[in-house]
Amino acid sequence: MAIGPFGTVKTQPAQSGTRRPGTNRIHGWGRQDDSRMRYRAVAAGEGIRVIMETALTARDRVGVQDFVLLENYTSEAAFIENLRKRFKENLIYTYIGSILVSVNPYKELEIYSKPHMDRYHGVSFYEVSPHIYAISDNVYRSMRTEGRDQCILISGESGAGKTEASKKILQYYAMTCPASEQVQKVKDRLLQSNPVLEAFGNAKTLRNDNSSRFGKYMDIQFDFKGVPVGGHILSFLLENSRVVHQNHGERNFHIFYQMIEGGEEELLQQRGLERNPQRYYYLVKGKCPKVSSINDRNDWKVVRKALSVIGVSDEEVEELLNIIASVLHLGNVQFGMEDNGGVYITTETQMMSQLLGVEGTRLNEALTYRKIITQGEELMSPLNLEQAASARDALSKAVYGRAFAWLIDNINTSLAFRDPAYPTGRCAAAIGLLDIYGFEVFQHNSFEQFCINYCNEKLQQLVIELTLKQEQEDYTAEGVAWEPVQYFNNKSICDLLEEKFKGIISVLDEECLRPGDASDITFLEKLEVTVGDHPHFVTHKLADGKTRKAIGREEFRLLHYAGEVNYNVNGFLDKNNDLLYRNLKEMMCRSENRILTQCFERDELTDQKRPETTATQFKNSLAKLMEILMSKEPSYVRCIKPNDAKQTGRFDEVLIRHQVKYLGLMQSLRIRRAGFAYRRRYEVFLQRYKSLCPETWPNWQGQLAEGVSTLVRHLGYQPEEYKLGRSKIFIRLPKTLFATEDALEIRKQSIATVLQTSWRGYSKRSKYQKLRNAVITIQSWWRGVVDRRKARVRKQAADTIRRFIKGFILREQPQCPENEYFLAIVRHTFLTNLRKNLPRTVLDKSWPRPPLTLTEASEHLRNLCMQNMVWRYCRRIQPEWRNQMEQKVVASEIFKDKDSYARSVPRLFVSTRLNREDINPKVLQVLGDDTVLYGVAVTKYDRRGYRPRQRQLLLGSAFAIIVEEAKLKQRIDYETLIGISVSSLSDGIFVLHLPYEEKKQKGDVVLQTEHVIEAVTKLAISADKVHSVNVSQDSIKFAVGRGKEAVIDFKPGSKLVVAKAKNGHLSVMAPPLKSR
């Protein structure tokens, strides 16, 4: 087998390896096997197929999991046998098509855990074994896929497990539906409403320790995402007679016992209660206040907690408990008879009136008198003992019954769906759960059984309407040939019960309301007259001999769809009438208990209309329920009770046969086998499955019927599996549909992939386009910015170059705007260049060539720089060196114009050429303190003969002295020294010019020394005659006496020769002047 791209089922020979022997063993419906095999493959690949088949085989291990597969489907015995087999193996659930039959196991089975829920979650109905979760999930998914409200009708006898089933369904939704924090609150409230309702509305009966004594219809509301968002509860006919009376072995409602057992000491004290149920008449009528299977104390805790979860405030809880306590006190009220026939209360009523929030005297009066209004006049008529007791009981019932109704209203308020997204207050869809009493047949049947069975009759009619009749009409309307199923239409029974003016309820109401002495017997007689000829009604009087024996004189028999039931008319009128006397109502309307004031509204007193009888109220609420159910798609859970003893593992065949009959299970089975499990209008079917066939996908253009036909042919439906009507397709077995659903699931995946791919492509493309456009915009902007910037730079550059060139051309011109820039650059360049290349030492004479405009500034700078260097240099030099320098400067000044002077510069002057030892001590002695500052050996030439004489020239601070050994030959005071002459040659000759008037002086002195520059410099400095030193080129004239002059001629030569020339001059031949 393979799955085509459109989910086509292509049948190939079954592979022996994957086919299990057990699969063939499907009872009586061989072709089922093949179709199952084929459709299983639709779900997925081979791997999954094997698992599913295994599950199917395992499911059929014990009996058949679907009665539709039962070989002998018309046999009740085979039906029961199948139930029995499965029950023995703890397989309590079995299908009849989509109906779930559940048998109460009376023990906890390990089939309700979270993993079980997960196993059923989102899985096709038929892929897993029958379970309440499978139904729940199927209903939920139908609601989601078809968007239609659903309901699950749970029916069965008392104790068959209806309430348990409804709780399981609720738990399943609470666990598996998507949720948010907000929704969790709704879920909690939905779940917690159960213990509260059970405490107030359930009681131990002979048949069930936790029997629901009211009918319950609960709507779970979902939003469009399938999230539970709210709920609503409708209750039906609370059995409030139980408040005042219980049959032997039964109890009052749980809440009374829970409060007595579990209530805190203070709570009981405040309400004047004792922890002993035996003390309260209302609790011991059935003589079994304690039940081993019930833990009242624990249940009390659960209820107290649940009350706060569902939104009952602490004050409201207090008041509710006051009401419960007041009912217990009411039950203990006893009456005594007065002499005049009237009654009085013999027991304490103070606490009771306090709890009810009414005045004590008013309460006493209201319980012992009755207010009658005749001709506009109010009269107080005393009650007799019996009337007083029934007034008391009526008050108890009314108080409890209305408090219960208040509780339901309160729960509804807390569950109300409020969402701003749904302003109309209507949710997207809802699932209704109907947990209502099943058919009841007892030894003695009264008004309650009449109502309960009436309800079942109506439900049966609904089933007939929805399934049988509608179905058959559907086939006829669609022109589909099928084998009609004979079914019993109970419409005539419903009419018998509820028809206006003619029905039993009408007759009952009439009897209750008519003036005169109406009684239960007159009611029976009236019935005989009105409906006596109805085929489903019979009384003792109307019956023939054989039947008559089975019907009492005070009974009437109804032939219900499920069987015959005799009803005893005793109490019918009372139970149907509202027995609460007016003064009791008035009193309650004034109650200070806030719950009671809501329960007993004052409008009731002024309303002139008679209140509706109980039966009419019930009839109306049933009509409302039917309307609700008709608007929804129903699913059914049929609960069966295996035995009356609540025992595990006991399968009481008689009891079960009875229930199979009452529940109409055989009839349902026959219909299922004969009919078609599924039908849908062509457009709906095609719309849903069109993707499974290439011809119908994405849209079918032709006739709808043709489209559906093409589709199912493509899917490989066999002719016997479906029928095409005028506007609908009928599919015989759910499995065919489930297989198609599975194929759709797989197809959805691929469609989703295609959608995803194209969506991703589209979104990525548009994202890319967006990005691209953005990039282009940014790019063009950026390019613009960059190019503008470049153009600006280029323009600036061009301007600069232009200015530069212009400036260059006009560089010689005085500064003007045209050359200003260029000159500035040149200036700047020169100055920066100068900064880097400043001379480092005073001797460094380099200096960059300045531009024309900076010539002057450059010179200034140069000077500054030089001064700076000199200043720094000077700062660094030592005193001796300074002295040396000063002398050198002086020497330079004196000899600077001489070419040969330069060579003497590097030679340092010494402080003296003659040490003290070189000078004669006598000379030193004569000179005394006038210390010799400088001494040098000289040659003195005579003035006349120019004979050389070796002398010493000593310089003092005020005079110079020429010394010959120890003789002071000549003293020359500095102030008398006129000048000093030297030649430009390096002859070492210098002449000291002295004034001739000087008596002591014999004329100028001609001296020669090797250190002429040093000696002359020192002498010039000492004598302060720096400016009086004369450097002669050729000759020096000097005085040799008064008015007489002599001449020294200088000639250059290779070596020094000093001699007297023929002309009488002193001739000196010498090499050019050298430093000595």
Ligand SMILES: Nc1ncnc2c1ncn2[C@@H]1O[C@H](COP(=O)(O)OP(=O)(O)OP(=O)(O)O)[C@@H](O)[C@H]1O
């Ligand atoms: N699925 C189940 N598993 C285990 N025990 C169950 C199951 N269903 C029912 N029971 C047992 O049967 C008892 C009666 O069930 P439940 O109260 O649901 O009956 P009911 O049909 O609601 O009766 P009534 O009409 O009296 O309210 C439960 O208290 C429980 O002990």
Ligand SMILES: [Mg+2]
């Ligand atoms: Mg119940």
